[in-house]
Structure formats: C-alpha cells, structure tokens
Amino acid sequence: MAVKTIITEPNKLLRQISKPVENVGKEEQQLMNDMLDTMYDANGIGLAAIQIGIPKRIIVMDIAKDEKKEPRYFVNPVIVNRDPIKKTHEEGCLSVPGYYEEVSRPTAVKVKALNEKGEAFEITAEGLLAVCIQHEMDHLNGKLFVDYIS
Ligand code: GNR
Numbered sequence: 001m002a003v004k005t006i007i008t009e010p011n012k013l014l015r016q017i018s019k020p021v022e023n024v025g026k027e028e029q030q031l032m033n034d035m036l037d038t039m040y041d042a043n044g045i046g047l048a049a050i051q052i053g054i055p056k057r058i059i060v061m062d063i064a065k066d067e068k069k070e071p072r073y074f075v076n077p078v079i080v081n082r083d084p085i086k087k088t089h090e091e092g093c094l095s096v097p098g099y100y101e102e103v104s105r106p107t108a109v110k111v112k113a114l115n116e117k118g119e120a121f122e123i124t125a126e127g128l129l130a131v132c133i134q135h136e137m138d139h140l141n142g143k144l145f146v147d148y149i150s
C-alpha cells in the first residue's frame with residue numbers, strides 16, 4: 001500500500017506529454033498498484049501516472065460504486081473510434097481541486113490498450129467510463145478539463 005501525493009495546479013508536470021511504456025514489467029505493475037492506492041485514497045474514479053509525477057502513458061480507473069472494487073488498467077491507450085454524438089457531463093479533477101464544470105465529449109469511444117499484464121485488449125466505453133477514459137487520456141497529453149472552458 002503506497003499512497004502517493006497527487007500533483008495539483010499550477011504545476012508544469014501536468015502539461016508534460018507522457019511517454020509510451022515499452023514493456024509492462026514489475027516496475028510498471030508496482031506503479032499501477034501505487035496509482036490505485038492513491039486513487040482510492042482520494043475517492044477518485046481514475047488516475048493518470050503523471051498526476052503522481054510519472055510521465056508514462058498509464059491510467060488506472062474504477063467506476064464501480066460502493067466497496068465492490070473493479071480496477072481497470074490502460075497502458076499506452078489509443079482511441080480508435082469516436083461516436084460522432086457528443087454529450088456534456090460534469091467533470092472534476094483531483095489535480096484541479098474545487099472546480100467542477102460541464103465538458104462536452106463523444107458519448108462513446110473505442111479504445112485499444114494493454115492491460116496490467118501487458119496483454120492487448122479493446123473496449124468500447126460508454127457513459128461514465130467513456131467520460132473518464134477521455135479525461136485520463138487528456139492527462140497523458142498534458143491537457144486538463146479546465147482547458148475546454150474559456
Ligand atoms: O475522480 C474523478 N472523477 C471524475 C468525474 C467526472 C469526470 C472525470 C473524473 S476523473 C476524476 C479523477 C481525476 O482527476 N482523474 O484524472
């Protein structure tokens with residue numbers, strides 16, 4: 001169990017573009033465990049590695065309610081398809097505490113990634129999962145949800 005400090009605005013690290021992971025090994029698996037501990041501790045539903053200062057293209061997520069843990073891992077995620085229909089959803093960010101704003105994004109996205117074992121998978125995300133994965137993938141590219149708001 002290792003709860004790390006979540007980096008908050010203003011911090012240049014949050015603008016960094018994270019690097020692809022070449023091999024999902026012990027180090028990455030330890031990082032993903034620390035990210036989950038940190039995310040659960042902060043009552044978040046998603047976390048990108050850069051939020052704890054590591055510029056790797058790794059995301060963890062858990063949108064399950066209550067105690068039932070359903071951790072999800074995305075290494076080197078790529079969106080391969082976006083639903084042309086957009087919808088707004090209220091978003092918040094652990095790196096931008098205190099701000100909550102409506103953000104418009106595609107309602108569904110098809111994502112290709114590697115899991116925590118380094119195995120390739122594809123998922124079509126809808127609803128909150130689609131919102132969250134797009135929010136997290138923005139972090140990998142140095143983007144924050146507040147950038148969508150003028
Ligand atoms: O915990 C989080 N909740 C959330 C709610 C709506 C849209 C996106 C999110 S992600 C956020 C955690 C976070 O900042 N991840 O980067």
Ligand code: NI
Nearest residue numbers: 092093094095
């Ligand atoms: Ni965030």
